[in-house]
Amino acid sequence: MPRRPLPADPSLGELLTHAARTLRRRASAAGEPWGVSPHQARALRVIGRHQPTRLGIVAEHLRVSPRSVTDVVDSLGKLGYVDRAPDPDDRRATLVSLTEAGTRVLTELERARRSDADDWFSGLSPAEQDELGRLLRRLVDDA
Amino acid sequence: MPRRPLPADPSLGELLTHAARTLRRRASAAGEPWGVSPHQARALRVIGRHQPTRLGIVAEHLRVSPRSVTDVVDSLGKLGYVDRAPDPDDRRATLVSLTEAGTRVLTELERARRSDADDWFSGLSPAEQDELGRLLRRLVDDA
DNA sequence: TATTGTTATACTCTATAACTATA
DNA sequence: TATAGTTATAGAGTATAACAATA
Numbered sequence: 603m604p605r606r607p608l609p610a611d612p613s614l615g616e617l618l619t620h621a622a623r624t625l626r627r628r629a630s631a632a633g634e635p636w637g638v639s640p641h642q643a644r645a646l647r648v649i650g651r652h653q654p655t656r657l658g659i660v661a662e663h664l665r666v667s668p669r670s671v672t673d674v675v676d677s678l679g680k681l682g683y684v685d686r687a688p689d690p691d692d693r694r695a696t697l698v699s700l701t702e703a704g705t706r707v708l709t710e711l712e713r714a715r716r717s718d719a720d721d722w723f724s725g726l727s728p729a730e731q732d733e734l735g736r737l738l739r740r741l742v743d744d745a
Numbered sequence: 746m747p748r749r750p751l752p753a754d755p756s757l758g759e760l761l762t763h764a765a766r767t768l769r770r771r772a773s774a775a776g777e778p779w780g781v782s783p784h785q786a787r788a789l790r791v792i793g794r795h796q797p798t799r800l801g802i803v804a805e806h807l808r809v810s811p812r813s814v815t816d817v818v819d820s821l822g823k824l825g826y827v828d829r830a831p832d833p834d835d836r837r838a839t840l841v842s843l844t845e846a847g848t849r850v851l852t853e854l855e856r857a858r859r860s861d862a863d864d865w866f867s868g869l870s871p872a873e874q875d876e877l878g879r880l881l882r883r884l885v886d887d888a
Numbered sequence: 889t890a891t892t893g894t895t896a897t898a899c900t901c902t903a904t905a906a907c908t909a910t911a
Numbered sequence: 912t913a914t915a916g917t918t919a920t921a922g923a924g925t926a927t928a929a930c931a932a933t934a
Contacts (some may be wrong), residue, residue, distance in 0.1 A: 603903090606805040608885065614874065615862060617881040619787070620808060622765030624885060625758055625901090630923095644762070651752065657893065665763060666928060667926060672749065672894060685813040694892040694933045714865055719758060725887045730880055731757065735915090737869060737877045738760035742751065742767060744868045746926095766925090773900090784901060801915060810903060815917060817901090837915045886907045891934075896927105903921080911914075 628722060632714045636707050637681060643711055645674045646700070649684060650708045653699035656689065660698065683707055771865060775857045779850050780824060786854055788817045789843070792827060792852065793851045796842035799832065826850055 608616070609712065629640035638646065648663045649655065653676050660669040675698055678684040683704030689695035751759070772783035781789065791806045792798065804814040818841055821827040826847030832838035843851060866874050 603808055603810060604801070604805045606802070608882065609802075609806075612878070612882065613858075614866060614881070615772065615858070616787070617878060618761075618765050618768050619783075620885040622761050622880050623808070625761050626923095629758065640762075640922065644759070656889090658747070659749070665746055665748050665766070667746060668893060669895090669927080670925060679901095681858045689892095691845055692934075693891080696893070714876055715756075715758070719756065722884070722887075725758060725883055726880060733753070733762060734862065734877065734880045734884075735757055737873055737880075737931085738757070738764050739751065739755065740762045740868055741865070742760055742856075744865075745762050769900095769925095799915080809901085811916060812904080812918090813902060829904065832915095835911075835915080837908095839916070891932100892932085893930100894932100895930075897929105898926085900923105900925080901921080905919085907918075908916085908918105909914100911912100 624722075626716055629715070632718045635713060635714075636711060638683075638707065638711060642674055642678055642681075643715070644685060645671070645678060646704065646708050646711065649678075649698055650700055650705070654697040655685070655699075656695045656697060678704070688742070750798065767865075771861055772858070775861045776854060778857075779854060781826075781854060784813075785817055785821055785824075786858070788814070788821060789826060789851050789854065792821075792841055793843055793848070797830070797836050797840040798842075799840060801838070821847070855885065 604637060606621070626640055629643065629697060633639060633643050645660065648660055650734060652659060652663070657671050660675070661668045664671065675684060675686070679686065683701055684698050685701050687697050687699075689697045726734065751763070769783055772786065776782060776786050787807060788803065791803055795802060795806070800814050801811060801885070803841065804811050807814065816829060818829070822829065826844055827841050829845050830840050830842075832840045845863060
């Protein structure tokens with residue numbers, strides 16, 4: 603993509619937009635060997651942390667609509683990375699968990715992600731990375 | 746959207762994703778009175794800063810493909826906010842500028858955006874906002 | 889009646905590749 | 912040949928609303 607320098611006094615919004623876009627591109631490249639998009643990778647991570655868990659809980663962690671979760675879990679199911687099972691305690695609900703392949707892919711994906719992050723964030727010192735995280739977190743928590 | 750607290754140790758990538766999504770939602774709400782999406786608002790801002798300017802230059806500032814610019818300028822044209830004219834120096838090129846309505850809308854939009862930003866960022870001190878901007882900028886510049 | 893998840897539908901943002909009209 | 916922009920096509924991510932099954 604052709605680029606120009608950013609304007610002299612970019613708003614935080616512009617910076618956030620560009621940073622998120624860069625992140626998406628990099629995450630997209632990082633997940634390519636496994637055919638996993640950034641959104642799918644995030645869902646895999648959440649499911650891995652909480653499995654077995656309901657779709658509604660996944661939606662809350664991902665902070666997206668139930669609709670989006672149905673889709674992303676469908677697509678991960680097609681890849682063979684997650685399994686659905688009815689919740690015995692509430693037959694309206696669906697429990698989702700990682701398959702063996704899903705567990706393996708998540709591990710490899712996390713390794714790839716960390717190595718890409720190390721690369722991208724290497725321009726910032728560890729203290730600066732912490733500070734950035736702290737500030738972003740406050741933004742995301744109140745929002 | 747239903748929400749859960751973030752994980753104890755969220756990666757910078759997760760934070761960036763959530764922050765950008767929050768930004769998009771807020772920017773989307775802020776532009777609604779004028780029927781302008783966040784992407785359209787960004788394009789309007791770039792055109793306002795550089796007008797009259799070529800589509801290719803707009804693409805470089807926005808850091809997106811020429812394809813996306815054709816679309817967004819089309820849509821802004823339909824809203825009556827921008828005008829296209831052939832570049833007299835190079836008839837392959839197209840110069841785009843704001844109409845009177847576009848100029849007015851951009852002003853109002855910027856006011857709305859700043860007021861929303863003041864609200865969202867008010868949890869951070871001015872020094873922290875500067876620091877966040879500085880860190881993000883380094884991330885975006887090297888990426 | 890309320891909740892869980894699905895279907896139906898639609899919009900925004902982004903990309904690559906092939907084409908056109910100039911240069 | 913190379914560049915500017917458009918058309919054609921595709922896919923990711925997200926949302927709202929109406930609905931079925933179950934509680």
